[in-house]
Amino acid sequence: xxxxxxxxxxxxxxxxxxxxxxxxxxxxxxxxxxxxxxxxxxxxxxxxxxxxxxxxxxxxxxxxxxxxxxxxxxxxxxxxxxxxxxxxxxxxxxxxxxxxxxxxxxxxxxxxxxxxxxxxxxxxxxxxxxxxxxxxxxxxxxxxxxxxxxxxxxxxxxxxxxxxxxxxxxxxxxxxxxxxxxxxxxxxxxxxxxxxxxxxxxxxxxxxxxxxxxxxxxxxxxxxxxxxxxxxxxxxxxxxxxxxxxxxxxxxxxxxxxxxxxxxxxxxxxxxxxxxxxxxxxxxxxxxxxxxxxxxxxxxxxxxxxxxxxxxxxxxxxxxxxxxxxxxxxxxxxxxxxxxxxxxxxxxxxxxxxxxxxxxxxxxxxxxxxxxxxxxxxxxxxxxxxxxxxxxxxxxxxxxxxxx
Amino acid sequence: xxxxxxxxxxxxxxxxxxxxxxxxxxxxxxxxxxxxxxxxxxxxxxxxxxxxxxxxxxxxxxxxxxxxxxxxxxxxxxxxxxxxxxxxxxxxxxxxxxxxxxxxxxxxxxxxxxxxxxxxxxxxxxxxxxxxxxxxxxxxxxxxxxxxxxxxxxxxxxxxxxxxxxxxxxxxxxxxxxxxxxxxxxxxxxxxxxxxxxxxxxxxxxxxxxxxxxxxxxxxxxxxxxxxxxxxxxxxxxxxxxxxxxxxxxxxxxxxxxxxxxxxxxxxxxxxxxxxxxxxxxxxxxxxxxxxxxxxxxxxxxxxxxxxxxxxxxxxxxxxxxxxxxxxxxxxxxxxxxxxxxxxxxxxxxxxxxxxxxxxxxxxxxxxxxxxxxxxxxxxxxxxxxxxxxxxxxxxxxxxxxxx
Numbered sequence: 123x124x125x126x127x128x129x130x131x132x133x134x135x136x137x138x139x140x141x142x143x144x145x146x147x148x149x150x151x152x153x154x155x156x157x158x159x160x161x162x163x164x165x166x167x168x169x170x171x172x173x174x175x176x177x178x179x180x181x182x183x184x185x186x187x188x189x190x191x192x193x194x195x196x197x198x199x200x201x202x203x204x205x206x207x208x209x210x211x212x213x214x215x216x217x218x219x220x221x222x223x224x225x226x227x228x229x230x231x232x233x234x235x236x237x238x239x240x241x242x243x244x245x246x247x248x249x250x251x252x253x254x255x256x257x258x259x260x261x262x263x264x265x266x267x268x269x270x271x272x273x274x275x276x277x278x279x280x281x282x283x284x285x286x287x288x289x290x291x292x293x294x295x296x297x298x299x300x301x302x303x304x305x306x307x308x309x310x311x312x313x314x315x316x317x318x319x320x321x322x323x324x325x326x327x328x329x330x331x332x333x334x335x336x337x338x339x340x341x342x343x344x345x346x347x348x349x350x351x352x353x354x355x356x357x358x359x360x361x362x363x364x365x366x367x368x369x370x371x372x373x374x375x376x377x378x379x380x381x382x383x384x385x386x387x388x389x390x391x392x393x394x395x396x397x398x399x400x401x402x403x404x405x406x407x408x409x410x411x412x413x414x415x416x417x418x419x420x421x422x423x424x425x426x427x428x429x430x431x432x433x434x435x436x437x438x439x440x441x442x443x444x445x446x447x448x449x450x451x452x453x454x455x456x457x458x459x460x461x462x463x464x465x466x467x468x469x470x471x472x473x474x475x476x477x478x479x480x481x482x483x484x485x486x487x488x489x490x491x492x493x494x495x496x497x498x499x500x501x502x503x504x505x506x507x508x509x510x511x512x513x514x515x516x517x518x519x520x521x522x523x524x525x526x
Numbered sequence: 527x528x529x530x531x532x533x534x535x536x537x538x539x540x541x542x543x544x545x546x547x548x549x550x551x552x553x554x555x556x557x558x559x560x561x562x563x564x565x566x567x568x569x570x571x572x573x574x575x576x577x578x579x580x581x582x583x584x585x586x587x588x589x590x591x592x593x594x595x596x597x598x599x600x601x602x603x604x605x606x607x608x609x610x611x612x613x614x615x616x617x618x619x620x621x622x623x624x625x626x627x628x629x630x631x632x633x634x635x636x637x638x639x640x641x642x643x644x645x646x647x648x649x650x651x652x653x654x655x656x657x658x659x660x661x662x663x664x665x666x667x668x669x670x671x672x673x674x675x676x677x678x679x680x681x682x683x684x685x686x687x688x689x690x691x692x693x694x695x696x697x698x699x700x701x702x703x704x705x706x707x708x709x710x711x712x713x714x715x716x717x718x719x720x721x722x723x724x725x726x727x728x729x730x731x732x733x734x735x736x737x738x739x740x741x742x743x744x745x746x747x748x749x750x751x752x753x754x755x756x757x758x759x760x761x762x763x764x765x766x767x768x769x770x771x772x773x774x775x776x777x778x779x780x781x782x783x784x785x786x787x788x789x790x791x792x793x794x795x796x797x798x799x800x801x802x803x804x805x806x807x808x809x810x811x812x813x814x815x816x817x818x819x820x821x822x823x824x825x826x827x828x829x830x831x832x833x834x835x836x837x838x839x840x841x842x843x844x845x846x847x848x849x850x851x852x853x854x855x856x857x858x859x860x861x862x863x864x865x866x867x868x869x870x871x872x873x874x875x876x877x878x879x880x881x882x883x884x885x886x887x888x889x890x891x892x893x894x895x896x897x898x899x900x901x902x903x904x905x906x907x908x909x910x911x912x913x914x915x916x917x918x919x920x921x922x923x924x925x926x927x928x929x930x
Binding site for chain 2: 128132133134135136137138139140141142143145146147148149150151153159160161162163164165166167171193194195196197229231234236237254275276277280304311312313315316317319320331332333334340342391394399401402405406408409410411414415416417418419420421422424425428429458459460472473474503504505506507508
């Protein structure tokens with residue numbers, strides 16, 4: 123078992139100005155590769171704290187990865203901290219310096235003394251190229267363990283990790299790749315899924331984690347025996363035929379896009395309160411433009427009537443938030459964008475806008491498939507973000523169900 | 527100085543299935559209230575690790591807050607870990623049990639033995655009500671320090687923290703509220719801002735953190751003297767008149783919505799590759815429906831021609847990704863939604879779709895204000911997400927500039 127500790131460096135992380143997404147990204151990649159992520163810590167830009175934590179981690183873990191603190195500003199001190207933690211001096215690294223100069227010149231940034239700091243690295247370190255940024259990564263060895271530092275800017279770090287750091291780590295440790303299968307179950311309380319998993323009496327070598335995220339349960343099976351893991355995943359999927367969403371890393375949007383491609387159908391969306399979360403999810407899938415033709419965000423009643431051709435008397439009779447209006451929106455957008463399928467959402471995401479009759483959380487959905495329209499109405503709990511997200515997930519899941 | 531350690535519990539966090547946003551949210555609230563967030567750690571669902579970390583934290587910090595592990599599934603073990611860490615037994619808490627039963631009955635969930643576990647809490651603990659969920663929070667004292675556990679589900683935790691946990695902590699510690707002002711500077715390298723801050727020769731009692739997040743620099747000043755902090759923030763804002771975006775927690779969307787309300791103008795958006803990120807940002811601001819009338823997501827060329835009335839010959843002559851097409855899109859959507867202002871974006875977010883002439887990252891923007899249209903063209907670096915986000919931020923920032 124090869125243990126990894128992740129240190130995310132930056133006071134802004136502890137003070138909440140920025141959410142640390144790097145650690146989750148790294149954790150996911152490392153776990154898949156067969157490593158064990160034992161620890162993730164956020165550390166402030168405090169030299170003593172960074173040095174102490176680096177030293178502790180280097181004693182406990184085979185691999186220590188850090189992100190952040192490689193920039194040119196006064197609070198970027200990862201290199202000097204690593205030098206102190208590993209008992210060496212800082213040294214000007216000519217390769218890093220040349221890379222930095224070339225890059226800054228390319229973008230017309232005046233080179234200052236602060237930039238030079240970025241090339242002062244622990245003496246004797248290994249360096250990792252940064253194709254998307256100025257600061258190179260670097261690594262030191264100590265008592266057979268290794269500590270590697272990468273930039274905090276996500277896409278700079280992704281690139282460096284995928285192309286240089288991970289290969290470097292895999293050279294040092296030959297691991298059996300961990301098989302991981304996620305089973306996504308939507309619309310059920312986690313206790314229902316927990317019961318099924320407990321009855322499976324999983325052997326010790328199979329790990330199972332159940333997560334709940336905004337209306338969806340993620341059941342993650344993990345181990346080193348592919349056939350065994352596949353069997354476990356299938357068992358759970360079959361236990362919930364109506365609520366099974368999909369396997370693997372496929373989110374709902376992925377599944378829907380793939381289904382539409384298989385059936386050679388196109389889709390459009392008409393959104394109001396979900397404020398285009400459905401459209402965003404779909405466009406996030408590379409290649410979605412084959413099947414997702416576009417949509418209309420109809421925030422105002424006027425927009426619904428004019429762009430989506432929702433009949434005025436329907437708006438007056440039932441209101442903007444009603445299954446009748448949702449149905450007209452679905453028909454309207456499918457016509458406007460000439461698609462076989464469409465999804466329409468209208469509702470009250472809050473915090474304001476609720477009434478006795480239609481409280482905050484009221485969501486009306488309509489699905490059109492080849493001109494046949496199905497409507498649904500729900501009342502969700504939670505804050506604005508939770509309501510919008512649940513509506514979006516429900517919309518995608520129910521569209522998937524209708525297409526199957 | 528009152529020190530806080532935050533422990534986010536859940537193996538899914540270390541394995542990256544879920545990003546820990548709770549710690550950042552708590553960190554932000556605590557820092558504002560005057561606490562010092564010294565440590566944030568992610569811990570797996572491993573009883574021994576949780577107990578050890580809780581014990582260590584309780585010795586080092588005045589306050590330890592944990593999120594996660596309060597659910598009914600087999601891997602939810604926070605209560606038993608806290609009991610062991612504080613040297614007490616678990617005890618059935620009748621109030622917690624009644625709350626859980628009432629809530630599950632309300633949502634028609636069958637009550638199982640696993641649910642009963644959620645009411646087994648450390649003997650003698652203080653409890654915190656959970657108005658949005660089943661599991662109550664709880665806290666224990668040890669040698670003058672306190673450890674409090676909250677649910678991992680974000681909106682359940684937010685509610686409990688704001689209404690019960692934070693008031694409880696403020697009863698124990700009378701703190702001077704920390705003044706924090708963020709200055710947002712867009713479109714400049716962080717080294718430019720760093721220079722200005724270094725020249726300010728800040729006194730020790732003023733903390734300054736510079737963050738860079740996708741095309742925007744966030745300069746955060748913090749201290750206990752309001753006048754002093756305001757002076758620092760103003761100094762930086764005045765140093766970059768063209769690139770100054772705004773103060774405080776106001777993101778670009780907030781600033782734009784506020785400006786439009788002041789000028790009594792409405793806005794619409796026409797998006798394609800940004801896949802409705804602009805629309806989503808705007809609708810995220812509560813009250814945006816006063817000024818944001820809606821928009822059109824025109825992914826396909828057909829949608830651009832039909833819905834946005836982009837002349838066919840323009841599409842043929844210049845292509846879908848051109849300032850000419852962007853201009854026509856801006857005019858088209860403003861007409862369709864009858865708004866005084868509009869923003870249009872067309873481009874290539876990647877990873878596919880790029881050509882020699884129009885590589886991945888090419889973004890064309892158009893801004894219409896009372897029928898006067900301005901266009902811009904950029905080439906961004908980064909992955910799909912970075913390109914889309916930068917395009918969205920640039921669009922909002924430039925619209926703000928045009929309106930001022």
